[in-house]
Amino acid sequence: MVTKSDSFKGTEQMSINSDEEVTKLLRTVCRPVAARPEFKQRVRQSLTGMIAAAEVSYRPLWKQPRVWAPIAAVIVLAAIACGVWLSQMATGILEIRVTDAPPGRNISQILVHLTNIEVHKAGDQTGDAGKWIMVIEEPKSFDLIGLRGVEEILGEEELPTGHYTQIRMDVEIVGAVVDGESASVDVVLPSGKLKFIGSFEIGDNQKTVLTLDFDADASLVPTGEGKVQFKPVVKLVVSPPG
Amino acid sequence: MSGSANQLNEAQLAMRLRQGDKKAVEELFSAYFDRLYSLIFYEVSGDRSAAEDIAQETFLSALKSVKSYRKQSSPYTWLVGIAHHKIADYYRRRKRASRRGEEPLPSEIVDVEQIRDSKTAIVDIIESAETRAVVEQALSSLPLDYRQVLLLKYVEEMSVLEISQIMGRSPKSVEGLLSRARKALRANLSTQDKG
Numbered sequence: 008m009v010t011k012s013d014s015f016k017g018t019e020q021m022s023i024n025s026d027e028e029v030t031k032l033l034r035t036v037c038r039p040v041a042a043r044p045e046f047k048q049r050v051r052q053s054l055t056g057m058i059a060a061a062e063v064s065y066r067p068l069w070k071q072p073r074v075w076a077p078i079a080a081v082i083v084l085a086a087i088a089c090g091v092w093l094s095q096m097a098t099g100i101l102e103i104r105v106t107d108a109p110p111g112r113n114i115s116q117i118l119v120h121l122t123n124i125e126v127h128k129a130g131d132q133t134g135d136a137g138k139w140i141m142v143i144e145e146p147k148s149f150d151l152i153g154l155r156g157v158e159e160i161l162g163e164e165e166l167p168t169g170h171y172t173q174i175r176m177d178v179e180i181v182g183a184v185v186d187g188e189s190a191s192v193d194v195v196l197p198s199g200k201l202k203f204i205g206s207f208e209i210g211d212n213q214k215t216v217l218t219l220d221f222d223a224d225a226s227l228v229p230t231g232e233g234k235v236q237f238k239p240v241v242k243l244v245v246s247p248p249g
Numbered sequence: 250m251s252g253s254a255n256q257l258n259e260a261q262l263a264m265r266l267r268q269g270d271k272k273a274v275e276e277l278f279s280a281y282f283d284r285l286y287s288l289i290f291y292e293v294s295g296d297r298s299a300a301e302d303i304a305q306e307t308f309l310s311a312l313k314s315v316k317s318y319r320k321q322s323s324p325y326t327w328l329v330g331i332a333h334h335k336i337a338d339y340y341r342r343r344k345r346a347s348r349r350g351e352e353p354l355p356s357e358i359v360d361v362e363q364i365r366d367s368k369t370a371i372v373d374i375i376e377s378a379e380t381r382a383v384v385e386q387a388l389s390s391l392p393l394d395y396r397q398v399l400l401l402k403y404v405e406e407m408s409v410l411e412i413s414q415i416m417g418r419s420p421k422s423v424e425g426l427l428s429r430a431r432k433a434l435r436a437n438l439s440t441q442d443k444g
Contacts, residue, residue: 026403029431033403036384042286042301050305054278057312058271136341141317 097211099248101126101142102163104218105149116184117151117223117237124161127173139175140166151223158218166209174217175202178239183227201239210248218244259323266318266327274312281325282308284405289332291400294389299339307332322414326407330415333397340393387437395430402427 103124124143130136142164149159178201209215225240262280265273285307290300310331318327388396394416401407401415409427413420 029399029434030403030406032384033388033399036381036388037287037291037400037404039283040287040290041283042304046301046305047282047286050282050308051275051278053305054275054308054312057309058275141319144317144319 097168098165099168099209099211100163100214101166101209102214102216103142103161104158104216105151105161106158106218106220114183114185114223114227115152117227118183119149119151119178119221121147121161122177124174124176126166126171127175128167129170129172131169137172140164142166143176151221161219163214168209168211171207171209173202173204174243177201183237185227185229201241205243205245207245208248213248215248216246218246220244262324263318266315266324269316271312271315274308274315277311277324277328278308281328284325285328285332288329288400288405289336291388291404292332292336292393292397293339294396295385303332303335303339306335310335323411326411326414329401329405333415336393336397384438387434390437391430391433394426395433398423398426399430399434 121143123141123146125139125141127139128137143162145162147161205217207215207217220242222240222242226237228236228238262273262276266277282304286300286304289303289307290297293299293303307328311328314331318324322330388399391399398412398416401412402409407415409420409423412418413423416423416426418426
């Protein structure tokens, strides 16, 4: 704890009203601090070791008793000692699919481009706050009309078990053909993201399937002069863990 | 940015990270470890042990989640984002431990009304080691997000956009946070001077 002394008198006259003053103050006080060299070396070795281990060619564990015997022993002991903890660390699989309800108008193509999908894990009783988790980060393009009556798998991701409450995605449309003509399409999303509330569970060692059921007819809104607005109408269909 | 980081072809490194190249994490380590460690050190109010744990966890997490690197951020911004998650976890653990009576919590009380408008140049004043200690105390008494935004903006000299990517806030929200953090820092300096 800092105590007041005569040399403190200066602080009562400090001014940090401008960005420049704050920069001077903080850069003078927060000078670069070096880590202990032995600690830095230890972290470097850990990283190098992990990278090397990942590159070692795979041999089945059952052919390596020196490896699996201690691992098995540790797992058994850990499972006995930390049963509750282990259950909190369990994971399951989330698979995301996309499909399209048949349109009522003469729409022959709606090419949709998604750049990512995230899901929100609710906070739990262990004190962990809720957080967004990236599920799909590879851009995906698909023709909604080509999906009539079928489902396309967008991807799957291993997630911590628990209760999930929201899903959001960056979505843009790159083209549509309405009544035989290419239409200019404006995407209408207030924040650039399509976000909706949909509750689902990820169970331990189980797969949950989310299907994004786009309603093509309701999603395309003609505005005249050959222009169409895309206001995505999506139904979230959840198949429970199983 | 350090000399080695300057020499680094950041775009090429970013591309390798996007491809899930684990060896790129080794290069990240060489380029950014010192800078990141120093930032973490001040964000955890000079707790060297905590800074070491968090720095180590950050690089190991980066290695494990290299495929989650997104092109929107620079490699260093990505690392700082990971470090901030680890720092948040660290304070959550401390808070839980404190509830169980294991460890005291640092004071995070800030009275933003106690602000004085004073006009003397600072650099001369903080040359005194004791006065530096006062400023360090004022900084470490700030709430974590205030401390983080001040360090990112004024020590790391990051743009508001970069900070917004790291903190998961909008640029406008970051500007508001910066303004409140500056006021709180002034208030803390003033409060300590009274005490």
